[in-house]
Amino acid sequence: MTPDAPWLIAGLGNPGPWFRLTRHNAGFLAVDRLAERHGARFRRSGLAGLTAEIGIDGHRVLLAKPLWWSINLSGRPVxxxxxxxxxxxxxLVVVQDDLDFPFGSARLKRGGGPGGHNGVRSVGEVLGTRDFVRLRFGIGRPPKGRSVGDFVLKKFSEEELAVMPGELDRCADALETLVRRGLNRAQDTLNARTDA
Structure with missing residues (x-):
């Protein structure tokens, strides 16, 4: 890998305005926040989805929202x-929603299994490797009696949306630190703030 190789930060989500504020679209929301910080706008990039380009301390960073019918088919556009x-x-950094963490909690890691997330599974299968970084944004578990499928496709609650800007800023901070200073430093920063 050359030192000046670009980065790709791909937020996972479902296409279409109805899904915009649903829990399964946390990945889209995170890359939207990072683009806003840098004054970048997403544009159509063929069949691969929407992309925006930013610079972080001299590093070229491509932000992406893969659009291929469904979040479950994210591998091909990525x-x-x-x-x-x-x-x-x-x-490559994949930003995803994660049922295993409470709302607002977030973790960075390289590799590992998809943990039931079909979009992450698709990326790993198409690439033939899981050796990419994931930012996992916690959305919590559905209430008793409610299906996972229904829960992830519903919009965040009003209470969650009220604090969402701060949570997305934490994710954007971590992604910027990852590019600037590497995974270990970004993990330390994000995990310390998540546990505080």
Whole structure:
């Protein structure tokens, strides 16, 4: 990997305005926040989805919202963007919602299983590797008696939306630190703030 290789930060979500504030679209919301910070706008990038380009301390960073019918088929557009922009898999970051963490909690890690997230599974299967970084944004578990499928496709509650800007800022901070200073430093920063 060359030192000046670009980064790709891909937020996972479902296409269409109805899904915009649903829990399964936390990945889209996080990359939206990062784009806003840097004054970047998303534009259509062929069949691969929407992309925006930013710079972080001299590093070229491509932000993406893959659009391929469903979040569960995110692998093909992510792979297409990696090829098109010459991004090594070591500099791919996938931002996802995660049922295993309470709302507002977030974790960064490299590799590991998809944990039941079909979009992450699709990326790993298409790329033939899980050696990419994931930012996992906690959305909590559904209330008793409510299905997971129904829960992730419902909008965040009013209480959650009220604090969402701060939670997304924490994620954006972590992603910027990852690019600037590496995974270990970004993990320390994010995990310390999450546990506080």
């Amino acid at each position: 792979a297409a963007l990696l090829r098109r922009h010459g991004v090594p898999v070591e500099r």
